[in-house]
Amino acid sequence: MKHADLIGKMTLEEKCALLQGATTFGSWGSERLGIPTMEFSDGPNGLRHQLGAADHLGIAGSEPATCFPTAVTVANTWDEALGEKIGEALGEEAAAQGVGTLLGPGLCMKRSPLCGRNFEYFSEDPYLAGKMAASYVRGIQSKGVAACPKHFAANSQETRRQASNSVVDERTLRENYLTAFEIVVRESHPKSIMSSYNLINGTYANENRHLLRDILRGEWGFDGAVVTDWGGSNDHVAGVEAGSTFEMPAPGMDSVRQLVAAVHSGRLSEEVLDSCVDDALELVLSTHPAVEGATGEFDKAGHHALAREAAAEGAVLLKNDDSLLPLAAGTKVALVGDFAREPRYQGAGSSAVNCTQVDDILDMVGESGLTLVGYEQGFLRHGGEDAAKRDAAVELAQHADVVIACLALDEIAESEGADRRNMRLNDNQIELLHAISQVNPNVVVLLSAGSCVETDWVADARAVLYLALGGQAGAGAALDLVCGRVNPSGKLAETWPKRLADTPTADRFPAQGMSAEYREGIYVGYRYYQTAGVEVAYPFGYGLSYTSFSYSDLKVTPKGVTFTLTNDGDRAGTEVCQLYVSKPNHQVFRAAQELKGFARVELAAHESKQVSIALDDKAFRYFNVATDAWEVEGGTYELHVGASSEDIRLVGTVEVTGTNAANPYANVDVSPYETGKVQTVGDAHFAALLGHPIPSPKVRIDRNMCFCDLNHGHSPIFWIVWLVLAAMKRAADASGKPNLNVLFIWNMPLRALAKMTNGMVSVGMVDAIVREIKWWGLAGIVPALFVKLATGEGFILVWFLWFLAPILLAFVANLVGNARTTSALNTAGK
Numbered sequence: 062m063k064h065a066d067l068i069g070k071m072t073l074e075e076k077c078a079l080l081q082g083a084t085t086f087g088s089w090g091s092e093r094l095g096i097p098t099m100e101f102s103d104g105p106n107g108l109r110h111q112l113g114a115a116d117h118l119g120i121a122g123s124e125p126a127t128c129f130p131t132a133v134t135v136a137n138t139w140d141e142a143l144g145e146k147i148g149e150a151l152g153e154e155a156a157a158q159g160v161g162t163l164l165g166p167g168l169c170m171k172r173s174p175l176c177g178r179n180f181e182y183f184s185e186d187p188y189l190a191g192k193m194a195a196s197y198v199r200g201i202q203s204k205g206v207a208a209c210p211k212h213f214a215a216n217s218q219e220t221r222r223q224a225s226n227s228v229v230d231e232r233t234l235r236e237n238y239l240t241a242f243e244i245v246v247r248e249s250h251p252k253s254i255m256s257s258y259n260l261i262n263g264t265y266a267n268e269n270r271h272l273l274r275d276i277l278r279g280e281w282g283f284d285g286a287v288v289t290d291w292g293g294s295n296d297h298v299a300g301v302e303a304g305s306t307f308e309m310p311a312p313g314m315d316s317v318r319q320l321v322a323a324v325h326s327g328r329l330s331e332e333v334l335d336s337c338v339d340d341a342l343e344l345v346l347s348t349h350p351a352v353e354g355a356t357g358e359f360d361k362a363g364h365h366a367l368a369r370e371a372a373a374e375g376a377v378l379l380k381n382d383d384s385l386l387p388l389a390a391g392t393k394v395a396l397v398g399d400f401a402r403e404p405r406y407q408g409a410g411s412s413a414v415n416c417t418q419v420d421d422i423l424d425m426v427g428e429s430g431l432t433l434v435g436y437e438q439g440f441l442r443h444g445g446e447d448a449a450k451r452d453a454a455v456e457l458a459q460h461a462d463v464v465i466a467c468l469a470l471d472e473i474a475e476s477e478g479a480d481r482r483n484m485r486l487n488d489n490q491i492e493l494l495h496a497i498s499q500v501n502p503n504v505v506v507l508l509s510a511g512s513c514v515e516t517d518w519v520a521d522a523r524a525v526l527y528l529a530l531g532g533q534a535g536a537g538a539a540l541d542l543v544c545g546r547v548n549p550s551g552k553l554a555e556t557w558p559k560r561l562a563d564t565p566t567a568d569r570f571p572a573q574g575m576s577a578e579y580r581e582g583i584y585v586g587y588r589y590y591q592t593a594g595v596e597v598a599y600p601f602g603y604g605l606s607y608t609s610f611s612y613s614d615l616k617v618t619p620k621g622v623t624f625t626l627t628n629d630g631d632r633a634g635t636e637v638c639q640l641y642v643s644k645p646n647h648q649v650f651r652a653a654q655e656l657k658g659f660a661r662v663e664l665a666a667h668e669s670k671q672v673s674i675a676l677d678d679k680a681f682r683y684f685n686v687a688t689d690a691w692e693v694e695g696g697t698y699e700l701h702v703g704a705s706s707e708d709i710r711l712v713g714t715v716e717v718t719g720t721n722a723a724n725p726y727a728n729v730d731v732s733p734y735e736t737g738k739v740q741t742v743g744d745a746h747f748a749a750l751l752g753h754p755i756p757s758p759k760v761r762i763d764r765n766m767c768f769c770d771l772n773h774g775h776s777p778i779f780w781i782v783w784l785v786l787a788a789m790k791r792a793a794d795a796s797g798k799p800n801l802n803v804l805f806i807w808n809m810p811l812r813a814l815a816k817m818t819n820g821m822v823s824v825g826m827v828d829a830i831v832r833e834i835k836w837w838g839l840a841g842i843v844p845a846l847f848v849k850l851a852t853g854e855g856f857i858l859v860w861f862l863w864f865l866a867p868i869l870l871a872f873v874a875n876l877v878g879n880a881r882t883t884s885a886l887n888t889a890g891k
Contacts, residue, residue: 526543
C-alpha cells in the first residue's frame with residue numbers, strides 16, 4: 062500500500078467514513094490526520110462545478126466554464142491529439158475551480174440511436190471510443206487532476222437506469238462493452254473510474270466482483286479508485302468487498318455503520334477495507350497539489366478558440382450537390398430557423414455547462430463575408446404549427462442566392478434521464494424546409510443534434526452540414542466551414558440508419574421492464590448493418606470534403622498496413638483513413654468487418670504521403686466463452702483500407718496463426734448470430750447465446766423496486782404515491798417537456814432514498830417501507846378493525862399509526878446511530 066503509515070493512524074470509523082462523500086460532490090477529510098477534502102465535478106465537455114446547493118442533474122447553477130463540443134462531435138474528428146488538447150484545457154479549468162476529479166469522459170457504447178445520453182458518448186465502435194477517451198484522460202491528468210471515465214459498464218439506456226438489469230452474454234460484454242474501457246485503462250491509466258447504475262447479469266456493476274476485481278483490477282491492472290455513479294450504490298459493503306472505493310454522493314453515517322459492522326462480523330476483512338482506503342487516499346492526495354497550486358484563472362479566450370477548432374473538425378459534410386459549398390464572399394444568404402438565433406450546442410442534464418460565452422450564427426454572420434438579406438425564425442422551436450412564421454421564411458428565401466436553414470433536435474428531444482421517442486426532427490422543421498426548397502433550391506442545412514436522425518428530408522437541400530453539438534463556439538465554426546476557411550474533415554462515429562425500424566434493437570429499446578436483454582449480441586451499429594445487409598442513410602466513418610483523395614500502393618502484414626494517400630484537388634484537406642479487419646471464411650461467427658485502426662492525414666493540394674496504420678493485440682482476437690479467454694481464429698484475413706466502412710479503396714490479405722481453440726458454438730444453435738439477422742431473436746437462441754436460461758423480468762418487492770413499479774405492491778398509500786407520480790409524468794410527456802426531477806424519481810429504486818438524502822434516511826427505514834409495500838399496511842386493517850369494533854372509532858388513526866410506527870422507529874434508530882457515529886469520528890485520536 063502507498064499510504065500504510067497514514068492508514069495505521071486511522072480509526073475504523075475514519076477509514077469507513079473516507080469511503081463515501083461528505084457532500085454532494087465532496088469527499089471526507091481529516092484535520093487531525095492532514096487529509097484534505099477533494100471536489101468531484103461533472104464535466105465530460107466542460108466543468109459543472111456548482112456553487113452553493115449542489116445537485117447531480119444539472120439543475121442548479123454552476124461556475125462559468127468553457128463548453129467544448131460534446132463527445133459525439135469530437136469523436137467525429139477521429140483526432141486523438143485534439144482530444145488530448147481538450148483534455149488539457151478541461152484539466153486546467155478543473156484545477157482553477159478547485160476540482161480534483163473530473164467526472165468524464167463518457168464512453169458507453171451507442172447500442173441504439175434512442176439513448177437520451179448519446180450526445181455524451183463517443184461512438185458505436187469500442188476501438189474508436191476507447192482511443193478518443195484515452196486521449197481525453199491523458200490530457201486531463203497532465204494537469205495533475207484526475208479523470209473518471211464512465212459508466213462502467215453495459216450502461217445503454219436512461220429508462221430505469223438505476224435498476225435495469227443488462228442481460229448480456231460474456232462475449233458481447235467483453236468485445237462490445239468492455240473493450241473501450243480496456244483501451245482507456247491500459248493506454249491512459251486513469252486515476253479513477255465510475256461504475257454504472259445498472260445490474261449486469263443480475264449483479265449491480267458497483268458490487269460486481271467479475272467486473273471490478275477479475276477484469277478491471279486483475280486483467281487490466283487498474284490501481285485507481287472506483288467511484289459510484291451518484292446514487293448508484295446498492296450494498297456498500299458488497300461494493301467495497303468487490304473493489305469499489307467511493308460511495309457517492311453523501312449517504313451519511315448509516316453507510317459508515319454498515320462497514321464497521323461488516324468488519325466486526327467478519328463479512329468484510331479489514332485488509333480489503335484498507336486497500337480501498339489506500340486507493341481513496343491516493344486519489345485525494347495525488348490531486349491536491351494541482352488544486353492548491355492553481356491560480357483560480359484560465360485562458361478563457363484561448364479555450365474558446367480551441368472549442369471553435371474542435372467544433373469545425375467535428376462537423377461532418379453529409380451532402381454537397383454540385384459543390385454548393387463553400388459559399389463565395391458576397392453571396393446573398395437568407396438565414397432561417399430558430400437555432401440560428403439560439404443555438405443548440407450542448408446536452409441537458411449533469412453535463413450542462415454555464416458557458417463563458419455562447420456564439421450564435423445570426424450575430425456572427427456579419428463577420429463571415431456573406432451578405433445577409435434577412436433572418437426569419439420559420440418555426441416554433443419545440444414543435445407545433447405557425448403558418449405565419451413559415452410563410453415569412455418562405456418569402457425571405459425568394460430574395461437570396463442561398464438559404465441557410467438551421468435545423469436541430471431541440472433540448473427536450475435528448476437529455477440525461479430520458480430516452481428519445483423517435484429519430485425524427487420535429488415536423489414543422491421538415492415542412493419549412495420543403496416549402497423553402499420549392500421557391501429556392503439552393504438550400505444549405507446546418508443540422509445540430511446529439512445523435513443521428515432520420516433524413517428522408519435531404520432531397521430538399523443541396524448541402525447538409527452536420528454540426529452535432531458544437532459547444533459554445535460552434536456557430537463560428539459552422540461559418541468557417543460554410544465559407545471555406547476550414548475544409549470539412551469530420552467522419553461519422555456512428556451509423557445513420559434510414560429509419561428507426563432498421564435498427565437492430567428497434568422493437569426492444571429502451572427496455573421498459575426489469576431486464577434490458579441484449580439479444581442483438583455483438584451486432585451493434587455498422588457491425589449489424591453490414592453483416593445483415595441493411596442499407597443505411599450514411600455509413601459509419603462517412604464524411605465529405607471540399608477536395609478528394611485517392612488511395613494506392615497497399616502493403617500489408619499482420620502488424621499493419623502502409624499505402625499512399627493523395628490529395629487530388631486544388632484545396633488543402635484532411636482525410637481520416639480507416640483500417641478494417643475481415644475474415645470472410647470463419648468458423649466462429651463474427652461481424653463482416655471491424656475497425657482496428659485509423660489515421661488522420663493532412664495534405665496540401667496535390668500532395669501525396671505514405672501512411673502507416675499499425676495493428677495491435679486486439680486486431681484479430683475474439684472472446685471465447687468456452688475457454689474464458691481471448692483467442693485468435695487462424696487463417697486468411699482481409700485488411701480493408703477506406704474512407705468509410707462502405708467506401709473501401711484497398712484490400713489486402715494476410716495469414717494469421719491462430720490459438721487453435723475450439724469453436725465454442727459448435728454444438729449450439731445460435732443461427733441468427735451466424736447471419737447477423739438479429740432483430741427478432743427468439744428465447745431459445747438468446748438463451749443458447751447466454752449459456753443459461755433468460756432471467757425472469759418479474760418485478761420483485763425489495764429495496765431495488767423502482768417507484769414506477771409501486772403499483773405492483775400491496776400498499777394503498779404507495780398506490781397513491783404511484784398514481785401521483787404517474788399523473789405528473791403523463792402531464793410532462795403530453796407537454797413535450799420531460800420533467801427530469803419526475804423522471805429521476807420515477808426510475809429510482811427505493812434504496813436510493815438511503816443513498817441520496819445525506820443520512821436522513823437509512824437502509825433500515827427503506828426496509829420498513831418495503832415491508833409496508835409488501836403486506837404490513839394491509840395487515841394493519843386487522844388491529845384497526847378490532848379498535849373500531851371495541852370503541853366505535855379510531856379506524857383511520859390506528860391504521861395510519863400501524864403504517865407509520867415502523868418507519869418512525871427506524872428513523873429514530875438512524876438519528877441515534879448517526880449521533881454515535883459522528884461522536885466516534887469527532888473523538889478519534891483523542
